[in-house]
Ligand SMILES: Nc1nc2c(ncn2[C@@H]2O[C@H](COP(=O)(O)OP(=O)(O)O)[C@@H](O)[C@H]2O)c(=O)[nH]1
């Protein structure tokens with residue numbers, strides 16, 4: 656008779672059959688959430704195996720991407736900007752990041768994916784504009800297949816739609832994405848809000864009642880920040896802060912939901928994860944400030960962690 660943890664590993668493996676990319680990551684994350692959180696023993700090993708699978712799947716997604724239209728992955732995650740021509744994707748990319756991108760006043764200005772790094776909560780996230788996804792993209796119209804290939808490797812989608820425009824424009828694009836079997840966490844950015852009114856936004860909300868809509872204008876910094884935050888929430892990542900020698904790092908560490916003190920230690924140094932006994936925690940996951948916790952302790956967004964060597 657196989658042991659329960661072996662049965663569980665088999666079950667997880669079965670769930671992973673034929674799954675790659677975001678689909679596989681979703682399965683792995685849900686498996687991780689269901690595992691008991693023991694410090695040692697077979698379940699701790701199983702946990703480690705799932706975390707390693709997550710890393711390996713991410714790494715593969717990066718390689719697959721290089722083979723297609725080659726967007727080199729940077730930052731802790733990749734979010735695609737997708738929408739009809741003139742929806743304001745390039746403008747948004749430029750406003751969200753601090754880089755200079757050439758922007759045209761006419762359709763199909765950009766024909767290749769354009770990446771840029773955006774700072775959210777102190778960490779860098781890569782946003783990529785996917786241009787020219789037209790009707791028939793799945794049948795490779797407009798070079799659609801390669802563009803969809805890039806999209807497939809992303810972690811989340813921000814659909815862009817002119818708030819005052821016709822929702823049909825975005826419906827067409829979403830249909831192509833769905834037909835390609837791409838199902839990523841997504842929101843809609845209702846763009847050019849400075850040029851639209853509330854009724855226009857209402858029409859958009861009525862047309863897309865299955866998905867969160869975030870109104871935005873490149874002229875309104877508050878709206879841009881709201882969009883950054885909404886996009887971040889799609890990622891299922893959290894930020895923790897390392898404390899070393901009594902000082903807290905200014906730069907956070909971004910980790911997948913469900914990460915433990917052991918995962919934090921591994922980020923600092925591979926060997927630390929095996930030699931450490933645990934850490935001290937300040938913040939949301941601590942019962943009291945400076946609580947001593949073991950390696951299996953699950954950290955939470957906003958925690959400050961000192962690893963004990
Ligand atoms: N008023 C206004 N115009 C915008 C805004 N964002 C983009 N635009 C304009 O919309 C047009 C299309 O923008 P662009 O970024 O090239 O769209 P893309 O084809 O989706 O990349 C350009 O003329 C932009 O200046 C906005 O927030 N407010």
Ligand SMILES: [Mg+2]
Nearest residue numbers: 744745765786
């Ligand atoms: Mg553009």
